[in-house]
Amino acid sequence: MLAERLSRIRGYLLDMDGTLYIGDRAVPGAVELMRALQGRPHLVLTNNSSASRRRYRDRLTALGMPVRLDDVLTSGEASAQWLFDNTPLRRPYVLGTRALSDACRRAGLTPATADDADSVLLGYDTTLRYARWSDACLLVAAGLPYYATHADRTCISPRGLLPDAGAIIAGIEVTTGRSPVVLGKPEAAMVEAGLRRLGTSAEETLILGDQLDTDMQLGLRSGVLAVLTMTGEAARRAPEMPEIKPDLSVSGPAELLALLRDAGALPRA
Ligand SMILES: [Mg+2]
Incomplete structure (x- = not known):
């Protein structure tokens, strides 16, 4: 069987x-x-939306596992593609790293300012600043469609567990009472984007x-x-x-x- x-x-x-x-x-x-x-x-996957495809490609190649850029699927890539394919939203307020904003642009989305956004897309923001976190809270409280690339609570590091996207989500939830639609593993967006590419x-x-x-x-x-x-x-x-x-x-x-x-x-x- x-x-x-x-x-x-x-x-x-x-x-x-x-x-x-x-x-x-x-x-x-x-x-x-x-x-x-x-x-x-084949595709190599990560729920980490903070780093670029290039970084994963380089890391695997250095370990003796040659992969092409297009063989790398991050939750940021999958989320941006899913939003483009399945919603009319085109101007997310991106609470995330530059890699996530770049993934949005590749998918046809335009990262927007708080004044101009039609949605909020949250990733693992290792460059998190209070002003942007606050803006995201205000937009979420105002009722904008709200998505997250993944909801992992912690990120394993040699120093111990670090706050991941789930911890940033928790702050917004405490402030606004809302939680996001999650798009990365194990949600459908990651599978749909993956199967389409395969x-x-x-x-x-x-x-x-x-x-x-x-x-x-x-x-x-x-x-x-x-x-x-x-x-x-x-x-x-x-x-x-x-x-x-x-x-x-x-x-x-x-x-x-x-x-x-x-x-x-x-x-x-
Ligand atoms: Mg793993």
């Missing part, structure tokens, strides 16, 4: 942090998996990730095969979320590669 499903996989969504690398080291087997996927539809159906696609509440939830909600890797966050947090059951669990990218080869989805080395 599972082997049959695996045999039909043609498209690959791969979480990066905790799945392909941890800190500045490649996860064992990740380089081999990425090399096996060269020339096949050109595959959900049925023919798998997602490999280490987080149950984002990566696996995305797969289970959308019909994309949800493959949990026990490399990053997962092993520690799996018991907290017994209701989220991945389609398949693997010890790491090497085991997935072996299964895909056994099923005939990928040629043998």
Whole structure:
């Protein structure tokens, strides 16, 4: 049953942090998996909307995993594309980094001032300033359509957990009582943008990730095969979320590669 499903996989969504690398080291087997996927539809994903595609491309390349700029899908890219495709909104007030504003422009949106905005788009704003946070609160309180690239509460760092987009969202919620429509993993926008770029159906696609509440939830909600890797966050947090059951669990990218080869989805080395 599972082997049959695996045999039909043609498209690959791969979480990066905790799945392909941890800190500045490649996860064992990740380089081999990425090399096996060269020339096949695949995207590397991150919910982090603070950094640019280029930074992820450079980081993976330095670890021996060559990817093209177009193979990188951030929640910022996916959100901007989704807003353009699914709403008439074109002038978001962007509470985010320059990378998010750039992603909006690439998708056909024009980042606007508080006076001219038709919506609010919130990302992981590592350049957060009080004046802009306040403006966003006023616009949200005034009733503008309000979106967020993702709602992760914390960002893991060598110094400990840091406030992520969810913490910025919480401040706006305390102030205005409103919470945003979230567009990144595990929400539909990320899958829709990903599948459109891959050109595959959900049925023919798998997602490999280490987080149950984002990566696996995305797969289970959308019909994309949800493959949990026990490399990053997962092993520690799996018991907290017994209701989220991945389609398949693997010890790491090497085991997935072996299964895909056994099923005939990928040629043998
Ligand atoms: Mg991850």
